[in-house]
Amino acid sequence: MSTFPPTPSWPNLHAGQRTEETPCELVEADLLVAHSLRTPLTAIKSALELLCQSDLPTESQRFASMAQRNTDRLIELVERLLTGSSARS
Numbered sequence: 001m002s003t004f005p006p007t008p009s010w011p012n013l014h015a016g017q018r019t020e021e022t023p024c025e026l027v028e029a030d031l032l033v034a035h036s037l038r039t040p041l042t043a044i045k046s047a048l049e050l051l052c053q054s055d056l057p058t059e060s061q062r063f064a065s066m067a068q069r070n071t072d073r074l075i076e077l078v079e080r081l082l083t084g085s086s087a088r089s
Helices: 021-053 058-088
Strands: none
Touching: 021 058
C-alpha cells in the first residue's frame, strides 16, 4: 500500500477569502501547485508507459496512447509553470 504526502496548505484561500499576496508568496504558491501536480502526473505517466507496452486490443491501445499524450501535455504545462515561477523570483 502506498502512502501519499500530506495535502499542502494553501495560503490565503480558506473559506473563499483571498488577501493580497507578496510576489514571494505568489511564487511559493505557484511552486506548491506545480509540485503537487508534477508528482502524481509522473506516476500516471509511468503507469501509462507500461500499459502502452503491453498487449492491448487496438481500441484500448488507442485510448492508452491518447491518455499518455494528454499526460505529457499536462507535464509540459506544469514545467512551464515552474519555469515561469522561478523566472519571477
